[in-house]
Amino acid sequence: MEIIISQNALEWFKESMGLKSGDKVKFFSKIYGSSPVQKNFALGFTQDNDPVDMAVYTEKDGIDFYVETSDVWFFDGHDLHVDYDPNDDELTFDYVKPE
16 A cells, blocks of 8 residues: 555545654545545544554655554555646545555
């Protein structure tokens, strides 16, 4: 599994969440929602600079984006692609099965 953060998404995280080099963002599963990879579960994210057990992470501009080992199941073998849609002014999440 990989986490891919676009430059536009990175700028959104910096501006909207006030993130700077050294900060960390955790992606996690949350109940009561939906996603293309898990029925009844959605993807959440939060600034969390105290990871317990990072299974997957990527670093962009000194900011770590990660998933804990306990949440890897949610992605069902898919990579997470995070982008920003300026028309809707929101992040987009695509789940891509590696070939």
